[in-house]
Structure formats: structure tokens, C-alpha cells
Amino acid sequence: MAQFSGSGISATFRFTSSGTGSHIDLEVSGLTGADHLYHIHVNGVSPGQSCEAAGGHWNPTSAPAGVCNTSNLKTCEKGDLSGRYGALPGQGTVRRSYYDPDLTLSQGPDGILSRSIVIHGPNKTRLLCGTISHLWPPPIHILRTVA
Numbered sequence: 001m002a003q004f005s006g007s008g009i010s011a012t013f014r015f016t017s018s019g020t021g022s023h024i025d026l027e028v029s030g031l032t033g034a035d036h037l038y039h040i041h042v043n044g045v046s047p048g049q050s051c052e053a054a055g056g057h058w059n060p061t062s063a064p065a066g067v068c069n070t071s072n073l074k075t076c077e078k079g080d081l082s083g084r085y086g087a088l089p090g091q092g093t094v095r096r097s098y099y100d101p102d103l104t105l106s107q108g109p110d111g112i113l114s115r116s117i118v119i120h121g122p123n124k125t126r127l128l129c130g131t132i133s134h135l136w137p138p139p140i141h142i143l144r145t146v147a
Contacts, residue, residue: 004130
């Protein structure tokens, strides 16, 4: 999960392991103007840290930047979520759900945990960012009650 806000923008990205990939539910509000790109970046960011600390796009397969054929996701940077699933419009609240076969909730070079999501402005500046982490504490589920 990555949840972050600032400058009138709030964003929540919830990742759930599903098969070999992840299901993503996102909600972003407060964007204005033209469409906004969003990507997974290499490094996590600490609270109060500049989004520049996120480093470059996460691209473990070295796919060419800016080249993304949505009918063949292997042509895309793994972290190019807007290339793979469309940019975020600059109006209202955006809610999307999709499955990505290439995103795994793990640490290490092929996983997305401890990396960041960056939302870019129309001029590609980094508007907002947050680190992808486990949802902790985990939700409590009552399986049965004893009367």
C-alpha cells in the first residue's frame, strides 16, 4: 500500500498479491489541469523527503523509456503504470482497479515493496510521492465467536 497527500492532492494505491502478479486499486483526488503520468520509482522516500529522492523509473528489464504497447506489456517499463493503464485525468476523483501480471509484492530487484509511486505534473515535475509498504498492522478478521 502507498498512501500520501500534499498540496491539495491525496492518493491511495492498494496492492494485493494475486497469482504471479498484483491487483491494484487506486484512488487519487485533487489533480488539476492536463493528464498526469504516474510511475513506480526505484527508491522509497521518507516523510518530508523530496520526491527527487525516489530516483528514476523502476525498470528491471531495461525496456526502452516511453515505448509501451499495451497489447504486449513486455515492451513497457514495469514501473510505467500510466503507460500500461492510462494517465490520471486532472479533474475530480479517479478510481481504478486493474491486474498487473508483472508486479510482485516482495523485496529485491523484481519486487515493488520499498519502492515509491510518483505522480507527475503535466510538465513531468514530481508533484507527490509515497513509499509502497506492507499494510501494517494487518486487518483483524473474526473467524468465530464463542458464546
